[in-house]
Amino acid sequence: MHLAISLDEVVEMIPDGARVMLSGFMGVGTPDGIVRALAASGKKDLTMIVNDAARPHCGVGPLVKAGCVKKFIGSHIGVNPDVQEQMRAGVLEVELVPQGTLVERIRAGGMGLGGVLTPTGLGTLIAEGKPTVEVEGKTYLLETPLRADFALIAARSCDYVGNLTYMLTATNFNPIMALAADVVIAEPEEIVPVGVIPPDSVKTPGVLVDHVIKRAA
């Protein structure tokens, strides 16, 4: 059985300067309760690994707005003016990674693979300074695995073993990030008794999940 913890305990657990994966796609499938609690707590110098910068009010947006983020690693920042502004002001470092490369690097980090060999990015700015590997006559970019201290993910249902399900396009990066961090914290929409989620419906086995957020009293 996994320990259900409060948002206050999550805030206490994550130190300034932590390297954090945050799930979601344009804010869909992001653990919003955790994001709000962290933003309110005034964390500093976080490195956030997240698909996109979403908008100021959703996804990683509230953390950026609150000045908690030192570095952003992700694929898209086009609709978050805060990110554009902080980047130009030099207070936010942005590392852009093609989306398919980003998710595969996280998967590699979580699944014990040494990296990703992808054609994506070859011949572009993204390839600069990176090694290439030739396999059977084709050239690929070698991209390194990504891991984090914490993965903060959102789930539809969770049981007390920690088994998770996701719903529709709110799935996105959640099951992949659940593989690739030292501590995985899930914010489910509901917690159900053990045995209620059929084995074939589990998208993240509970053995990967360290903590789940308590139900509101």
Add this chain to the structure above:
Amino acid sequence: MHLAISLDEVVEMIPDGARVMLSGFMGVGTPDGIVRALAASGKKDLTMIVNDAARPHCGVGPLVKAGCVKKFIGSHIGVNPDVQEQMRAGVLEVELVPQGTLVERIRAGGMGLGGVLTPTGLGTLIAEGKPTVEVEGKTYLLETPLRADFALIAARSCDYVGNLTYMLTATNFNPIMALAADVVIAEPEEIVPVGVIPPDSVKTPGVLVDHVIKRAA
């Protein structure tokens, strides 16, 4: 809508000498109807990519027994005496691949990645003649992607869009092999109307499936 075809049509479609992925784990999750039909047809010189040689009566067993297989690429052959015997007699070539490497090579072939960087096999016979790649101070074996002309897979449910579900440990290699062949043929236990399988329950989207085996009349 995908074309539902008969076993006879499958037999006609697959030529002698074809390179074929066959799903299943010790015969669990193998499309047995297709295997029996191919074995009965007397195919020759097939290269079979399959997790294990199972036993003579299940998995790839009937194809080996019928002398259809020229080369076996897989991870385990310990409980199929036919394979041991044909291998010793020099009529069956066996290429052993660690199971985790096998499935990841198939995934790479299906997902457009240039190969697999794995620690598995380093310092063993498996590493002989293979390049290694150093990433962030660690050494990995570079294993090449695997693809096939045909993937023959087994499903629990299928709709006429070709969406597939699998059941429990009969899942195994099925969803991965569905990615990595020019022609994917699924043998489902049941065919259900389109819309009956919820989007989150689909394990292989129909866009990956070329043909499904017709219901028996």
Add this chain to the structure above:
Amino acid sequence: MKDLIDFTTMDPKEIIARRVAMEIQPKSLVNLGIGIPTLVSDHLDEGMGVFFQAENGAVGMGHRPPEGMTDRHLTDAGGSFVSAVPGASTIDSAFSFGLIRGGHLDLTVLGGLQVDAQGHLANWMIPGQFVPGMGGAMDLVTGAKKVIVAMIHSAKGKSKIVQTCDLPLTSQRRVNLIVTEMAVMEPRDDGLYLLETGPGISVDEVVAATDATLVIDGDIPEMDLSRSV
């Protein structure tokens, strides 16, 4: 009744969307980018069995549902509400990009900042000005079987079709077709071919509006937008 439509007064974006729709094959898997590409699906017959895919894991997206019937768990890659067509499925991001990178996607339609005579697309940053990021575009252009760039011919009076991109490239892969409201162009080994002109547009007008050398081989027809798709 189609004959009665005057395409020369049609909204330029609709001209582009309608022309791109004619390229879509029945039963294919298609990814439409944000902006003009999104409009393409309005011009398709639902009976064609086309499945629309989005980077965020939707396979089989349908139109935005009526007010009150949306769900925050079902969106497109821009975060807008969509519906699921019968036979839809939802997959995680690794699987989604496996479809894209692995050659399972029949067609992607993307907007562009620049395309050049070699067929190279630039659509993810304007150095020193605006950096939206590539999102899934680099994987889409690299991995899709066919890539169509759909965009307005010029921006702020400047041609977006150039001899060589000066903006950072999205991929080294040559796109298959470029569709604007003024022209359909195809980059080939020996140059950028003008295949069709827009409604009421002359070849000379296209040439004048284009900052790349166009190959003009024989008579160039006007887009036939009356064709049913």
Add this chain to the structure above:
Amino acid sequence: MKDLIDFTTMDPKEIIARRVAMEIQPKSLVNLGIGIPTLVSDHLDEGMGVFFQAENGAVGMGHRPPEGMTDRHLTDAGGSFVSAVPGASTIDSAFSFGLIRGGHLDLTVLGGLQVDAQGHLANWMIPGQFVPGMGGAMDLVTGAKKVIVAMIHSAKGKSKIVQTCDLPLTSQRRVNLIVTEMAVMEPRDDGLYLLETGPGISVDEVVAATDATLVIDGDIPEMDLSRSV
């Protein structure tokens, strides 16, 4: 009542399984190989919350169900029927080996053909005689947080604990513990340490039955199999 069991007459395989069971931590994720390792789960209290995983994608396997209640879709890595414990899940082979290779597996218990003083395991082929193949063993030994080899000390009168393996290795990784019916041994930087002897077995008997140099540091206790797990 445990005191009344005479462990010196216990089946050697059960001695090994019982001793290995004492190494298993509550709530851990464990993979048990075919043969003796499979017996380990019989010696565990179900209240410990241990999840048993198999290469074929089962997470949370339970015992074989009664006759008539088996299902051909739910098996272990040997193809034998199993049940699903509450909270079980099933995953595909790529995910399964992601758990194994990615360091998510707390412990794997495997049989062996040979283990040497450096802690190297050989368990997948006897050249010229029998080639079962490695199955998932190479990934398991390379990726699991802890590896225990569980096997009978000798085969056909020959020690399976050797100075240097002459059979092909399964991994270059040093296993953590070797448990036989005669001894518990731990390979360390400076040699193969004898930690415990089997029930009724003397240190001299272990040394005589072992084809590897054992480090014997102080008094060596006998396995305490009466300890509750």
